[in-house]
Amino acid sequence: xxxxxxxxxxxxxxxxxxxxxxxxxxxxxxxxxxxxxxxxxxxxxxxxxxxxxxxxxxxxxxxxxxxxxxxxxxxxxxxxxxxxxxxxxxxxxxxxxxxxxxxxxxxxxxxxxxxxxxxxxxxxxxxxxxxxxxxxxxxxxxxxxxxxxxxxxxxxxxxxxxxxxxxxxxxxxxxxxxxxxxxxxxxxxxxxxxxxxxxxxxxxxxxxxxxxxxxxxxxxxxxxxxxxxxxxxxxxxxxxxxxxxxxxxxxxxxxxxxxxxxxxxxxxxxxxxxxxxxxxxxxxxxxxxxxxxxxxxxxxxxxxxxxxxxxxxxxxxxxxxxxxxxxxxxxxxxxxxxxxxxxxxxxxxxxxxxxxxxxxxxxxxxxxxxxxxxxxxxxxxxxxxxxxxxxxxxxxxxxxxxxxxxxxxxxxxxxxxxx
Amino acid sequence: xxxxxxxxxxxxxxxxxxxxxxxxxxxxxxxxxxxxxxxxxxxxxxxxxxxxxxxxxxxxxxxxxxxxxxxxxxxxxxxxxxxxxxxxxxxxxxxxxxxxxxxxxxxxxxxxxxxxxxxxxxxxxxxxxxxxxxxxxxxxxxxxxxxxxxxxxxxxxxxxxxxxxxxxxxxxxxxxxxxxxxxxxxxxxxxxxxxxxxxxxxxxxxxxxxxxxxxxxxxxxxxxxxxxxxxxxxxxxxxxxxxxxxxxxxxxxxxxxxxxxxxxxxxxxxxxxxxxxxxxxxxxxxxxxxxxxxxxxx
Numbered sequence: 001x002x003x004x005x006x007x008x009x010x011x012x013x014x015x016x017x018x019x020x021x022x023x024x025x026x027x028x029x030x031x032x033x034x035x036x037x038x039x040x041x042x043x044x045x046x047x048x049x050x051x052x053x054x055x056x057x058x059x060x061x062x063x064x065x066x067x068x069x070x071x072x073x074x075x076x077x078x079x080x081x082x083x084x085x086x087x088x089x090x091x092x093x094x095x096x097x098x099x100x101x102x103x104x105x106x107x108x109x110x111x112x113x114x115x116x117x118x119x120x121x122x123x124x125x126x127x128x129x130x131x132x133x134x135x136x137x138x139x140x141x142x143x144x145x146x147x148x149x150x151x152x153x154x155x156x157x158x159x160x161x162x163x164x165x166x167x168x169x170x171x172x173x174x175x176x177x178x179x180x181x182x183x184x185x186x187x188x189x190x191x192x193x194x195x196x197x198x199x200x201x202x203x204x205x206x207x208x209x210x211x212x213x214x215x216x217x218x219x220x221x222x223x224x225x226x227x228x229x230x231x232x233x234x235x236x237x238x239x240x241x242x243x244x245x246x247x248x249x250x251x252x253x254x255x256x257x258x259x260x261x262x263x264x265x266x267x268x269x270x271x272x273x274x275x276x277x278x279x280x281x282x283x284x285x286x287x288x289x290x291x292x293x294x295x296x297x298x299x300x301x302x303x304x305x306x307x308x309x310x311x312x313x314x315x316x317x318x319x320x321x322x323x324x325x326x327x328x329x330x331x332x333x334x335x336x337x338x339x340x341x342x343x344x345x346x347x348x349x350x351x352x353x354x355x356x357x358x359x360x361x362x363x364x365x366x367x368x369x370x371x372x373x374x375x376x377x378x379x380x381x382x383x384x385x386x387x388x389x390x391x392x393x394x395x396x397x398x399x400x401x402x403x404x405x406x407x408x409x410x411x412x413x414x415x416x417x418x419x
Numbered sequence: 420x421x422x423x424x425x426x427x428x429x430x431x432x433x434x435x436x437x438x439x440x441x442x443x444x445x446x447x448x449x450x451x452x453x454x455x456x457x458x459x460x461x462x463x464x465x466x467x468x469x470x471x472x473x474x475x476x477x478x479x480x481x482x483x484x485x486x487x488x489x490x491x492x493x494x495x496x497x498x499x500x501x502x503x504x505x506x507x508x509x510x511x512x513x514x515x516x517x518x519x520x521x522x523x524x525x526x527x528x529x530x531x532x533x534x535x536x537x538x539x540x541x542x543x544x545x546x547x548x549x550x551x552x553x554x555x556x557x558x559x560x561x562x563x564x565x566x567x568x569x570x571x572x573x574x575x576x577x578x579x580x581x582x583x584x585x586x587x588x589x590x591x592x593x594x595x596x597x598x599x600x601x602x603x604x605x606x607x608x609x610x611x612x613x614x615x616x617x618x619x620x621x622x623x624x625x626x627x628x629x630x631x632x633x634x635x636x637x638x639x640x641x642x643x644x645x646x647x648x649x650x651x652x653x654x655x656x657x658x659x660x661x662x663x664x665x666x667x668x669x670x671x672x673x674x675x676x677x678x679x680x681x682x683x684x685x686x687x688x689x690x691x692x693x694x695x696x697x698x699x700x701x702x703x704x705x706x707x708x709x710x711x712x713x714x715x716x717x
Contacts, residue, residue: 007584047531113543124523127605136608143512144544145566152568160576160652161567165514165544173562180580185421186652201519204526205539259586260560262507264552268540276558283586396540397549399561 007287009406009413010179011244011251014093014237015349016085016193019336020056020230024088029353032335033381035362039216039228039337042198044118050207053214056230056337057198066097066154076116076141077197079150081233081342086151086191093237094249095189099156104243107159107190109178110148111170113341116141118199147195159187165341168301168395169260170194171234172344172403176258178238188243193235193345202340203229209268217304217338219331220313220373221366224304230337234345236352241409253352254406256388257288263398269307270394274315277400281319281392284402289410290388293324297360297389299347300375302331303338304365308394313373315392315400327390330378334365344393348403351389355407358385423579423650426641426712427633428501428589431492432678433485434629434671439492443675444682475554480515480541482597483550485630489593490551493632499555501634505589506559506581507548510574512566512671514544516599547595559587569697570594571673572650572705575635579650582637594674595630631674633681641712646681649708673697680709 017024020038021031031038039054046053061080063072064087072080090097099106116139123138140146148163162177164170171194178192196202206212206229213225244251261280263271270277285292300312320326332350339346354361363377389405408414430440437443472491476484486509494502522538540546545563552561560581567573571594578590641647680693695707 047526049531121523123605124520125527128524128527131604131608134608139605139608142605143566148567160573162573162577163565163567165563165565166548166561167543167545170563173560177562177577177580180584181576184580184583186576186580200526200531201522201539201542204531204534205522205536205542208534208536208539210536260562262549262552262558262561264556264558267546267549267553279558395545396543397545397552397561399545399549 006289007257008183009241009254009256009410010182010238011241012236012253012255012352013239013244013249013251014089015234015252015352016088016092017234017346017349018058018081018084019232019346020058021335023058023060023062023084025349025353032332032350032361033357033359035335035364035381042203044198046200046203050203053203053207053212054216054228055198055203056228058231074137074140075150076146077118078112078115078195079141079147081197081231082110082147082151082195083154085193085195085233085235086155089191089235089237090155094247095237097155099158104188105158107161107178107181107187108148108151108157109162109174109190109192110151111164111166111174111194111341112144112147112196113165113167113170114196114199114202115144115147117201118197121200151191157191159190166395166399168340168343169393169399169401170341170344172348172391172393172401173260175236175238175255175345175348175403176260176401179255179258182238182240189237189239191235192238193233194342195233196231196339196342198229198231211305213304216365217334218365218367219300219302219304219333219363220309220370220375220377222368222370224306224309224370226305227303228334228337230339232336232339232346233342234349236345236348241413253355254409255403256406256410257284257286257290257404258401259283259287260399260401263400265398267397270311270398272311272314274311274318276398277311277315277392277394278318280400280402281315281390284390284404288404290404292320295327295388295390296386297351297354298327298329299351299389299391300329300331301392301394302333302363304333309370309373312392312394313375316375326376328360328378329375330361330363332361344391344401347391347393351391351405355386355389355405359383421652423576424638425575425579425635425648426638427646427648427681428636429493429497429634430678430681431489431632432675433488433492434675440678440682443678447679447682479550480518480597482511482515482547482595485597485628486547486551486593486595487554489630489632490555490591493591493634501589502555502557504559504587505557505591506587507552507557507561507591507593508564508574508577509548509551509593509595510564510570511544511547511595513596513599513602515541515547515597516602518542520601568699569705571677571697572707575648575650575707578635582635588636590635591632592635593630593632594671596628596671598628629671631671631678643712645712646684647710647712650705677707684709684711
């Protein structure tokens with residue numbers, strides 16, 4: 001099964017997550033693993049024609065105690081979501097909220113797409129009416145790096161910083177970059193993930209492309225009408241295996257392989273044959289030192305658009321051919337919504353939780369699987385012992401990522417660590 | 420301490436002052452010392468003689484045009500087979516900001532009925548890198564980044580990590596920014612009202628628009644004609660015996676200064692090593708040592 005790990009695995013020692021399913025990792029996992037339907041129309045400002053579209057919105061955000069309401073209310077929602085997930089990731093890994101000089105320098109690798117657009121679009125509405133009267137406080141959070149800046153200042157992260165804007169693969173890339181930085185010795189510990197908040201621009205923009213499903217997405221279904229727009233954030237606490245051992249912390253899982261490729265085909269359409277996405281999967285498996293038959297679960301990008309699902313299914317069929325068979329596949333987009341810059345991290349967290357709990361999350365929303373996709377979809381949550389999982393993400397511009405997870409430290413690395 | 424070590428395979432520039440690397444190199448030579456005045460501005464007048472590129476650029480936004488022309492300059496006369504195992508890192512402060520504004524305008528008019536899909540697609544930061552990947556046929560990782568603490572050094576660090584991972588053999592690092600009247604106005608108001616130093620890019624005399632592209636490879640793969648870059652990860656405060664270019668954290672301006680340091684540390688003429696120091700808004704600095712391979716200690 002194991003062909004020998006080619007790179008050092010990275011330990012995941014903490015997870016923080018906030019999604020439409022709940023304000024913590026436990027609440028989110030409970031909803032995701034049970035296939036709970038939480039979609040509803042957004043109560044934010046939208047043109048009348050879009051107000052009935054169902055979205056996946058986070059509710060009842062709990063303000064961290066160290067952020068006074070005066071400051072909390074000035075943050076963009078994207079930042080608020082990131083604060084909640086980062087707090088949980090640090091806490092679950094046994095790190096304090098504010099780092100002190102004796103802690104190892106922690107790197108911060110984050111992705112978003114819209115950052116403070118929820119506030120900026122309000123500012124711009126005012127600006128159009130009367131530029132001089134517009135409340136400039138609303139555009140304080142406009143630039144994407146404000147997320148990184150806030151997290152670094154708030155938690156006193158002294159390690160490297162990285163801000164990725166590669167849309168739907170952004171947070172997968174951020175996690176990949178954090179793993180590379182740890183292997184390179186830039187830091188022993190890093191927080192990595194993504195954050196994205198609902199805003200008019202996202203909903204209206206995807207609706208203008210005729211890609212939004214009004215009633216919720218149906219990944220890999222014969223009659224899939226499009227995506228469900230969502231919001232959320234997930235952060236992983238990553239560290240070298242040695243660092244986790246020295247701290248006496250039991251990792252919740254390991255990242256053993258990562259790869260990214262680009263179709264270089266079309267600015268919005270994925271390459272129909274899925275060749276570049278397949279290449280990303282092969283490279284990630286190779287980094288993990290795994291054969292294709294050793295993957296137990298695949299969390300697909302599965303947006304529920306016609307083109308994405310066809311391409312992804314083709315890519316999976318190309319890698320997991322008839323000799324190995326395709327492992328069970330589910331897209332969790334119906335449960336969390338498509339969270340764009342946060343999607344890669346949320347789905348990475350779901351893979352680790354699936355390994356931990358031995359449960360395959362369902363491919364919710366699909367009632368009539370598309371024979372053109374021909375994937376072994378997980379129709380309902382299924383208990384099954386799992387050792388390895390693969391998460392795939394595809395994005396605007398033909399960007400693809402693949403990440404491999406394992407529940408236990410691979411045997412070769414275990415021997416190395418013991419020695 | 421981790422030191423990022425890279426070799427510069429080739430580089431390109433496209434700004435109003437410097438239509439290509441040769442123009443920047445000539446300017447550096449003419450100053451016959453440390454170049455200190457390299458502010459760049461809107462690149463709209465330089466000509467190319469590549470009809471394919473000119474055709475590809477028709478209808479694309481100015482930021483794409485800057486990035487493409489800097490790429491083209493960096494790749495001129497080079498074997499493009501190296502792009503088969505190349506990654507692309509593109510950093511921008513504002514990305515295609517004008518498209519975001521145009522989309523918001525279309526969304527806010529007529530109750531959103533005519534929200535423009537064209538402007539929405541082009542408002543996404545990563546479309547700049549994706550357009551470049553399509554034109555230059557780059558199938559490796561294609562990461563779009565934005566302004567962090569040290570926007571030039573952080574891209575170089577990421578390039579070093581990607582090369583160390585062996586997923587690729589070359590990394591094209593690009594810094595690109597476009598002129599945006601609306602962004603300038605929004606930020607001028609922000610600077611005035613909020614005293615935010617990081618927005619001062621739009622109130623400074625040295626605003627920078629254009630693009631710089633470096634084609635980087637592993638240090639150990641360097642040939643005698645290459646320039647080497649070394650970046651310790653610690654804050655240095657800029658102390659160095661070599662001539663030093665200091666730059667605050669405005670990405671494209673910073674990248675032009677790094678390119679100038681590369682031009683000054685000329686492997687052909689064997690000119691002296693240079694240093695490039697990048698300082699973040701809080702005054703913390705990182706230093707890049709720029710050395711011709713032939714002068715580099717073994």
